[in-house]
Amino acid sequence: MVKALIEDAVGSGCRRALACETLEISLRTYQRWTREGNAGKEDGRKNASRVAPANKLSDEERMRILALVNSAEFASQPPSQIVPTLVDRGEYLASESTFYRVLKTANQNVRRGRTKAPKRRVLTTHRADSPNQVWCWDITWLPSTVKGRFFYWYMVKDVYSRKLVANEVHEVECAEHACELLRKGCLREHTAGRPLVLHTLAAFAAVPRICQTAIVVASDDEFFQSHFASFLIADCGGPTRASSVFNGLVFLLQCGAEPDDWVLVHDAARCLITPAQINALIDACAGDAVGGLLAHKLPDTLKSEVGGRVAATLERSDKWLAQTPQMFRLGALIEALQQAGDQVTDESSAMEQMGLQPLLVPGSAQNFKVTYPEDFALAEAVLNARIMLRHRP
Numbered sequence: 001m002v003k004a005l006i007e008d009a010v011g012s013g014c015r016r017a018l019a020c021e022t023l024e025i026s027l028r029t030y031q032r033w034t035r036e037g038n039a040g041k042e043d044g045r046k047n048a049s050r051v052a053p054a055n056k057l058s059d060e061e062r063m064r065i066l067a068l069v070n071s072a073e074f075a076s077q078p079p080s081q082i083v084p085t086l087v088d089r090g091e092y093l094a095s096e097s098t099f100y101r102v103l104k105t106a107n108q109n110v111r112r113g114r115t116k117a118p119k120r121r122v123l124t125t126h127r128a129d130s131p132n133q134v135w136c137w138d139i140t141w142l143p144s145t146v147k148g149r150f151f152y153w154y155m156v157k158d159v160y161s162r163k164l165v166a167n168e169v170h171e172v173e174c175a176e177h178a179c180e181l182l183r184k185g186c187l188r189e190h191t192a193g194r195p196l197v198l199h200t201l202a203a204f205a206a207v208p209r210i211c212q213t214a215i216v217v218a219s220d221d222e223f224f225q226s227h228f229a230s231f232l233i234a235d236c237g238g239p240t241r242a243s244s245v246f247n248g249l250v251f252l253l254q255c256g257a258e259p260d261d262w263v264l265v266h267d268a269a270r271c272l273i274t275p276a277q278i279n280a281l282i283d284a285c286a287g288d289a290v291g292g293l294l295a296h297k298l299p300d301t302l303k304s305e306v307g308g309r310v311a312a313t314l315e316r317s318d319k320w321l322a323q324t325p326q327m328f329r330l331g332a333l334i335e336a337l338q339q340a341g342d343q344v345t346d347e348s349s350a351m352e353q354m355g356l357q358p359l360l361v362p363g364s365a366q367n368f369k370v371t372y373p374e375d376f377a378l379a380e381a382v383l384n385a386r387i388m389l390r391h392r393p
Helices: 002-011 016-022 027-034 059-069 079-088 096-105 175-189 196-205 223-227 241-254 275-285 330-340 347-353 373-391
Strands: 135-143 150-158 164-170 214-216 232-234 262-265 291-297 302-306 309-314 320-329 359-362
Touching: 002 016, 002 027, 016 027, 059 079, 059 096, 079 096, 135 175, 150 175, 164 175, 196 275, 214 241, 232 241, 241 262, 241 330, 262 275, 262 330, 275 291, 275 320, 275 359, 291 347, 320 330, 320 347, 330 347
Parallel strands: 214 232, 291 359
Antiparallel strands: 135 150, 150 164, 262 320, 291 320, 302 309
């Protein structure tokens, strides 16, 4: 039809080039269509109306393809897997490219079945203003003296100071070597250190039977108020240990605790307490009428002193070192502390003054109270040793 229109226009006196331009084709294109060998080519434009090919899919066949790809069996598979599966069964609906074209037309060529839409994730950015804030690490090949053989160089580098924090050479590449190297770097740079109370709270948080933990602090304390939203903060600390414990117990009553509830009182400075020791105390005292405390049987010889000299050697077989936590009923402990006053140094002493005999539950020598400067070094050594045991293969 295009050829007929152009020839009609030329016969009427129009220039062939202007007729081709009106139909949005070039003169060269028209010449290519009319040259020998292309006699049957009427209209080659992309937007031209053409006769549908004999093998074009019908609407029923397209709906059958869409139903198939959305079935439970094939909903999560691409056409590159669906078509071979059908062929293995002796079935053929269409080619893979036809499947893709049908899916594209139906806007189903992106997500079907269990496939989820992609999520836009914000890249995490770390900024270092001083050493030991951000580290980077890598594993690279290290040439050996033998041609073609390489070792693996593990390295940890501080981003701010560019200091090589730790590095080791191994014959194989594995995650265990990288984990051990990072642990050594943390110990060497003292980045694994945390406030003592964090180690204490971590131990109690690992005991699911404890319903809630309250921290008794001074009224002007700001550290706990801003860092421990998951714990109850009782800013009612008193001038003595006994008054702080008493105020904390009253605080628990105000928060909804009952007088018959068990309460465990612990010194935050005993940072080496373990979940196993806490569970042992709960198991031993849960069925006891009074309650009890962790204690360590005295291992050393005990002396009494007069004027700086030994006055006598005391019998040690019945001597125990009182530790914490100490576990008693909330109401009974409040009553005992009210009667005992501020002079008692632990909760068991207050209960004893009421004529009760708390249960002694064997503890551990490591559950000591960090009091003197040298105690910090010992506590750090114990914590580092525990870290090494946890990461030992």
